[in-house]
Amino acid sequence: MTENTTAPVADDPSDPAADAGSAPEAVETERETVGAETVESGAAEEGRIEAPAEGGTVDSAAVEVDGESSERLADEEKAAEQLAEAAAEASDAGDDTGSDDASSDGASSDGASDDDDAHAAESAEDRLARLEEEGDIAADYLEELLDIADLDGDIDIDVDGDRASVEIRGAGRLEKLNAPKGELMDALQELARLAVQTRTGNRSRLMLDIGSFRAEHRTSLQELAEKAVADAKSGNQPVPLRPMNPFERKVVHDVAKREGLRSESDGDGKNRHVVIYPAS
Incomplete structure (x- = not known):
């Protein structure tokens, strides 16, 4: 009896049948690999997942919460910095008005004397009403700015002598940005004064304080x-x-x-x- 031995024949690359059997398995393996890399790279970019120690596990719920908190904190800081930059630009534009030390220097800025002459003829009741209106306008404007920047804070309005007085209290993040020189406070004060002038047509000598910084x-x-x-x-x-x-x-x-x-x-x-x- 003659034994029929046939040597195994290598798959012909051109044979469609050969590809049909192996291609799905190869494609699935490639997809799994690419998919894993995509998930890992995406998570790394978002900064939400850190590689666990060997044998450790990642608490996905905790990671997600930490990630959201970090993103919210970054957004708040960015908004506050943008607010400070915008306010600083406005302050630079109005820095030379000299309204606060005009009386001591013996000179006033352009347009200030006309306003002073007009205000000199006011009765006590009219002056109080005007200053209260300035405080209300400034408070509304500052409250809107705080809302835009997603910053907390309460606003108090008062009249101090011949000036409207506005103070932002309970604004911890704003107080930190304002320290140590009060530059943010000065810039926001200039913005508030410009808002008052836009509404009333008159220059304002309104004073702004943030967390009692000015008093201290x-x-x-x-x-x-x-x-x-x-x-x-x-x-x-x-x-x-x-x-x-x-x-x-x-x-x-x-x-x-x-x-x-x-x-x-x-x-x-x-x-x-x-x-x-x-x-x-």
């Missing part, structure tokens, strides 16, 4: 001014102080005046500062 800052400024006054008296030389915003300059002018010395603002823009002169 006033004390340290007064101490700085008192030291400069003492130096001017003992050295019999003019004492220039660091560049300051209008509010800071006004505080220094008030201290110098109280101590019987002359003070003047010098410089332009962000270099504007107060010089205290010894008694002549």
